[in-house]
Amino acid sequence: MTAATTGRPRVVVIPTARPTFAVDVAAERAAQARALLEELGAEVVGPTNLVMTPEDLDAAAEVPLEGADLVVNVCASFSDASPALRLYSDLEAPVLLWSFREPGPVGDRLWLNSLCGANLFGHALVVHAGRTPRLVYGDPGEPGVRDVIREALAGRLPAVPDLPTTTGPRAEDPDAVASALGTLRGRTLGLVGDAPTGFTPSRYDADLLSSLLGIEVQQISVEDMFGRVGAVDEQRRETERAAATAAQPSLAAVDADQVSRSAGVTTAMRSWRDDGELSGMAIRCWPEFPGSLGVCPCSSLSRLADEGTPTACERDVYGAVTMLLLEALGSGTTYLVDTVDLDAEANLVRLWHCGAAATSLAADPADATQSIHCNRKIGVAGDFPLRTGPVVMARLTEDPERGGLRLLIASGESLPEPNRFQGNTAAVRLDASAAEVVQSLVTHGFPHHTVLAWTDVRPALRTAADQLGIPVIEFAPVDPKE
Secondary structure, three states: OOHHHHOOOEEEEEEEOOOOOOHHHHHHHHHHHHHHHHHOOOEEEOOOOOEOOHHHHHHHOOOOOOOOOEEEEEEOOOOOOHHHHHHHOOOOOOEEEEEOOOOOOOOOOOOOOHHHHHHHHHHHHHHHHOOOOEEEEOOOOOHHHHHHHHHHHOOOOOOOOOOOOOOOOOOOOHHHHHHHHHHHOOOEEEEEOOOOOOOHHHOOOHHHHHHHHOOEEEEEOHHHHHHHHHOOOHHHHHHHHHHHHHHOHHHHHOOHHHHHHHHHHHHHHHHHHHHHOOOEEEEOOOOHHHHHHOOOOHHHHHHHHHOOOOEEOOOOHHHHHHHHHHHHOOOOOOEEEEEEEEEOOOOEEEEEEOOOOOHHHEOOHHHOOEEEOOOOOOEEEEOOOEOOEEEEEEEEEEOOOOOOEEEEEEEEEEEOOOOOOOOEEEEEEEOOOHHHHHHHHHHOOOOOEEEEEOOOOHHHHHHHHHHHOOOEEEOOOOOOOO
16 A cells, blocks of 8 residues: 555665675664654554575565665665665666765774665666665754655655766866877776676776777686785795785785785785786676675785785775876876765765775885774774875766766865774865765766875866767866855
């Protein structure tokens, strides 16, 4: 029955999560969200337990969605986009994605990573299902959230922001930009493994990369990489371990066996890079590395990045290509990040990933601590705040309207603060409206990964997009008079 027959809106709630996050807190937030909907007059149906396993998803798929007045996916913690594709691809009505704030103390891991989960859902639905989700961000006890939910129950969903159409100035020397683009042709990007399940931004079109940018792909399996790691002899492993520890003495506090395994991974990846003349790497970093090899590759990717090789985790090909493009245009070393936290009042987003940043990007490179991975609880991953100062966010990604690729650009300033989340965090006060940028990331299907650079190459980047025939979506500075 619907509101027409009961007088109460019928709301289907699907609470999604992943076991590697703070499940007890995620369950509590999901229950609070359900209670708020009921308090505001909704008839709520759907699973009361978190949807985390394939069996959970099978059960959730039995809940009829058609005819509901509202479908709410509560992103109780991060999860991959498998539920979005399974449950909502053919749903005509929009899905309201509800993500929560981070509850953990400063310096602790991301307890929920809920906003990033909503971002991943949004990319899957827009790019791969042609749907436009809506987003509400905040905890059930917030008055503003309560107002948004009340409006949604009345049929007035949060608006989808219009994407900006105006971009900034171009490079003074377009020939230099064309020359920089020319240096990408003939380069090879190394891939390890397939795209993780439910990570739609990790899919890519090899023919498009070749024809548009001249970048080719060399792919090996995770098992092949493990074979290379196993072939690293003890002497080479020890040489790398000693060099890494000399560069970052904090490694001495990490389990010695895990540091040795990490040294083997670094050595194997370095030799693969050199043998294949690879210009960058995109690595399937989990679940096999921690689950089967017993080590996280984050610090290995950091070591290679410090050597000048762009490295992307989660086998994000377009993310790695964005890094190659930025660095060809003079950005210097870059880092692939998630958008994990929004403080709309301060116009601030926090950009984070779990510890693969080059140590040269640390706020204090002499104190770029190496530690254990925030979720997997094994070594080796960085744990330090990122460099402060002006920054540019950029991302090449699929264009769901025109086909091919589009380019996202935003800018701001990375502010000094303690490392908010275990791993690598930058607190960025955006030039544009932070709330509008976050809403747009989710509702317009941008990936959960963007690339962060500390050199302003925006004029060259805009010119490069023009020369490649790629549309630019640039979030411009907020006019202080408005």
